[in-house]
Amino acid sequence: MSSEQILYSVKEKVAYISFNRAPANAYNLHFYEQFHTYVAQANQDDKVGAVVINSTSERFFCAGADIKEFQQNSTAENKKMVMRARKALAAIEASSKIFIAQIAGHCLGGGLEIAMACDIRFASTGSYQFGLPEVKLGLMPGNGGTQRLLKLVGYSKAIEILSLGNTFDAEEAYRWGLLNRLSDVENLHTQTFEFATSVANGPLLAVAATKKALSRGTELPLTEGLQLEKELCDSLYDTHDGKEGFLAFVEKRNPVFTGN
Structure with missing residues (x-):
């Protein structure tokens, strides 16, 4: 397995940014610096028409911030990481390209914030969980989670999710409008790629x-x-x-x- 925390590849006008930091794709500053670099690379490549963000892990899309490192860091160090995260997600939203999150594993905290910054979210059925559990740590989402969740599911559902920090499954996420499509894990990659290539070959x-x-x-x-x-x-x-x-x-x- 590659030692790179994030992998980048292009297939038929579709760029793939793949999280690759075992075991849970929990991010730190280096992770987000690399992520931001690849977002910029995809945005600047005229041969890329759509971008898919996914994971090499079968269990995790992204578990959010590396809590151990976050706890050990100084406040200034953590703010630096959060600022990098905000810039990367803003670059996704400001992009002229369509970004698609392809989710087939736990998508929590900052990981869900990444997915919500994408234009579209395709996910597989399964027993994995979504959630924004920051309140359980005495915090709140800081990478755009409150505002993007509000726009996707509305105030009543957003405050319910955020005030308790409980997790929920893919079926609930789809029912609430957080996900665009839900399919069997065997078909997820194909359906995502077919959609992405249709966009990439379009006007x-x-x-x-x-x-x-x-x-x-x-x-x-x-x-x-x-x-x-x-x-x-x-x-x-x-x-x-x-x-x-x-x-x-x-x-x-x-x-x-x-x-x-």
Whole structure:
């Protein structure tokens, strides 16, 4: 097994960022520095159209911060790690690319915060657990967990989850809207890859504009959100893919998008 805490690879326009820190992918500062580097690498690679974040472990997606190191560190050291985490997750949300979390193991604390920063979450059925247990340590989520959970599941469910810090299973996460898809573990990789390649081979400028409209629109009054949508939509008409989409429809063929 590789000694790298995180692995990076590209397959057919899909980048994979794979957590690889045994036994639980618990992160420290070095882990997050490497993670941030790979997020930036995927964002800067024009050949990458979508990004999947997954794990080499069969039991853990990510257990969150390495508690032993967190306890031993100074407050200043822990704040440095948290700041790196916040920057990495902000880079995911600011990206023009679609990020997909592929989850098939325990997804806890900061690990769930990573998954929630992604645009989409696909997961397998199984007996593993999700949760934000920081309150049990006398803390609260600090890498965006409160705000992203609020947007995904609403206030009532978010405060229920956060105030007790209890764990929950994949079926509950899916029912609450925290997960987009739930499938057998044997099919998870295939379904995630098929979705990612469909996005990566699509009209990437339109996908990026759509992501921007949605992410910024949640913060804007309706009138401002509609204005943003108009500006983004108008910017696509004269693109190659915008013209190709109409032409392919008229010619009754599949469009050939180039991302331009």
